[in-house]
Amino acid sequence: MGVPTLFVRFGGCDYRCSWCDSLYAVLPEYRDTWEKLEPGAILDRLFALAEPPSWVTLSGGNPALFDLTDLILEGQLHGYKFALETQGSIHKPWFRHLDHLTVSPKPPSSGNVTTPRETLLALCAAGTATTIAATTETPARVSVTRPPSTVKIVVFDEDDYRYAQAIRDLVPAIAFDPPLEFCLSVGNARPSQGEDPDPAALMDRYRWLIDRALADGWHDARITPQLHVLLYGNRRGV
Numbered sequence: 001m002g003v004p005t006l007f008v009r010f011g012g013c014d015y016r017c018s019w020c021d022s023l024y025a026v027l028p029e030y031r032d033t034w035e036k037l038e039p040g041a042i043l044d045r046l047f048a049l050a051e052p053p054s055w056v057t058l059s060g061g062n063p064a065l066f067d068l069t070d071l072i073l074e075g076q077l078h079g080y081k082f083a084l085e086t087q088g089s090i091h092k093p094w095f096r097h098l099d100h101l102t103v104s105p106k107p108p109s110s111g112n113v114t115t116p117r118e119t120l121l122a123l124c125a126a127g128t129a130t131t132i133a134a135t136t137e138t139p140a141r142v143s144v145t146r147p148p149s150t151v152k153i154v155v156f157d158e159d160d161y162r163y164a165q166a167i168r169d170l171v172p173a174i175a176f177d178p179p180l181e182f183c184l185s186v187g188n189a190r191p192s193q194g195e196d197p198d199p200a201a202l203m204d205r206y207r208w209l210i211d212r213a214l215a216d217g218w219h220d221a222r223i224t225p226q227l228h229v230l231l232y233g234n235r236r237g238v
């Protein structure tokens with residue numbers, strides 16, 4: 001949060017979340033607005049926006065539907081750093097080339113629940129223990145070396161909070177190196193209705209989430225608002 005980044009959105013998603021804020025990158029009826037670009041053409045667009053070194057966030061839709069190896073490796077040669085945001089339902093070997101991985105499993109309020117196991121497998125795909133984790137139903141304690149990674153869970157209500165707890169409780173089965181960061185983020189309920197959110201209501205939910213985690217003794221999670229929503233509402237291109 002607070003670090004400028006270039007966003008590359010990839011069209012298509014295997015989920016249909018009730019509160020998705022980027023349906024223009026998800027639903028087939030927007031396909032006419034998408035462009036098919038080779039890695040070199042994407043890099044040309046990035047150069048036009050910001051010279052390296054800067055962060056490039058690969059988002060969607062679900063970018064894990066694609067093979068982004070060439071884009072990442074070529075971009076890194078030019079000095080860009082690549083972060084991925086994905087829900088974790090699909091994991092790919094190229095995750096290990098990333099400079100940062102955020103797995104954002106979807107909680108019950110979304111209508112598409114990512115299982116805790118899918119979440120762990122996506123995190124492990126960026127590291128060296130994929131095979132071990134993928135063949136283990138309940139992971140034994142395995143060691144995973146990988147790019148810095150974050151689990152970010154959007155929380156709207158008590159059910160979502162309990163879902164986040166369940167994922168947190170599974171993580172100690174894996175010895176992540178460097179340590180995994182856990183982030184709880186306040187949900188923005190209105191984007192699919194095309195309305196801007198009410199900042200006061202968002203801050204109320206933010207205070208509820210902080211109080212809920214502190215009352216629970218959960219002190220090692222980063223608890224954040226969606227800063228871009230507070231600043232820009234649901235505007236695109238910011």
Ligand code: SF4
Nearest residue numbers: 013015016017020061
């Ligand atoms: S996973 Fe993300 S991009 Fe896909 S529908 Fe859900 S919120 Fe939207």
